[in-house]
Amino acid sequence: MTDTVDDVELPYDEDASQQEKINALQERLEVLESQNEEMRDKLLDANAENNKYQQKLERLTHENKKLKQSPLFVATVQELTDEGVIIKQHGNNQEALTEVTDEMREDLEPDSRVAVNNSLSIVKSLDDETDVRARVMQVDKSPDVTYQDIGGIEEQMEEVRETVEMPLKNPGMFEDVGIDPPSGVLLHGPPGTGKTMLAKAVANQTDATFIKMAGSELVHKFIGEGAKLVRDLFELARQEEPAVVFIDEIDAIAAKRTDSKTSGDAEVQRTMMQLLSEMDGFEDRGEIRIIAATNRFDMLDRAILRPGRFDRLIEVPKPDAEGREQIFQIHTRDMNVSEDVDWTALAEMASEASGADVKAICTEAGMFAIRDDRTEVRMTDFEEAWEKIQKESDETEDVSKTFA
Structure with a gap:
């Protein structure tokens, strides 16, 4: 039933004057x-909230639909022919010839990464970016190691600076003289002598990006995986220049070739050939320098050592007594050291220690002081630290012989 005027409660008394009635009606209005x-604002808020939930519903519906679909596989374009596109699946390395639309064909080229379905039809082209496997590379935009952090290898440091730093900081000097800067530097010597620190210090001094990869990371099970990673490494260097590329444990992929017919050895050989190819075709290096390191110089294939690849072969030996003393002082400059500490005696004591060993001695000496609830590190702490490190080294060597 519709309300009548008589049902409406008026905001004034019947006895009120005409002006009072008007004022009351205006206030009510x-x-x-x-x-x-206020209700209109609430309605707008409700509509906005409804739209938000509607969008969320559509997104969840779309995601649910995608989850019900079959997964796509990643493949690499090998060749574009008149008959179609030859692709190779990642993982099993099976090749297949498939057809694509003219529109998609325009976006493809050899080495393009694509997604394919169960029937190996190309569904979409993946972004042209450095392979996700580049996650095994260590990329440091600004290494914090300086030449002041390195001791005992001044001669080697000067050689590396001439070979790597100078071409990056003053390339015009080589042009004026009329010579090409060295193509690459190979550092060889026992573990823990400062080879990696040298490479980082050069990158720091030249404001270059430091890209490190262990040679063992380039050894892969599937055909072509290692070679692809080598290409990714050099492509990343081009994107990040100025850059210092440091390949540690290069003997893992550049050992002397044998007559072995196993698939693993064959893959290592393919990876080495790709590395040689990249270095030979890397003549216009721009602001990119290559440094490699190995503890097993005797195992390297002669092909990797020929001029034009690694022009400088720099041996980084264990430090002598003077070098060890200098390294002790470097690693204790922020420590609270007692006046009874004799650096010369410490250097003589740790006669077989590498730079890494000296650092470990300093850290362990600090731990002995902490165990005794002291803030000052004494000479006896360093002596006990050296004894402990020697004992641990002997135990490790015994275990290695047991399982050899």
Whole structure:
């Protein structure tokens, strides 16, 4: 039943004057308009909230639909022919010839990464970026190691600076003289002598990006995986220049070739050939320098050592007594050291220690002081630290012989 005028409660008394009635009606109108505006705002908020939930529903519906679909496989384009596109699946390395639309064909080229379905039809082209496997590379935009952090290898440091730093900081000097800067530097010597620190210090001094990869990371089970990673490494260097590329444990992929017919050895050989190819075709290096390191110089294939690849072969030996003393002082400059500490005696004591061993001695000496609830590190702490490290080294060597 519709309300009548008689059912409406008026905001004034019947006995009120005409002006009082008008004023009361105006006040009621203002209240109603305010309430109407408030309700309109709430309606807009409700509509916005509804749209948000509607979008979320559509997104979840789309995701649910995608989850019900069969997964796509990643493949690499090998060749574009008149008959179609030859692709190779990642993982099993099976090749297949498939057809693509003219529109998609325009976006493809050899080495493009694509997604394919169960029937090996190309569904979409993947972004042209450095392979996700580059996650095994260590990329440091600004290494914090300086030449002041390295001791005992001044002669080697100077050679590396001439070979790597100078071409990056003053390439015009080589042009004026009329010679090409050395193509690459190979550091060889026992473990822990500062080869990696040297490479980082050069990158720091030249404001270059430091890209490190262990040679063992380039050894892969599947055909072509290692070679692809080598290409990714050099592509990343081009994107990040100025850059210092440091390949540690290069003997893992550059050992002397044998007559072995196993698939693993064959894959290592393919990876080495790709590395040689990259270095030979890397003549216009721009602001990119290559440093490699190995503890097994005797195992390297002669092909990797020929001029034009690694022009400088720098041996980084264990430090002598003077070098060890200098390294002790470097690693204790932030430590609270007692006046009774004799650096010369420490250097003589640790006669077989490498730079890494000296650092370990300093750290362990600090731990002995902490165990005794002291803030000052004494000479006896260093002596006990050296004894402990020697004992651990002997135990490790015994275990290695047991399982050899």
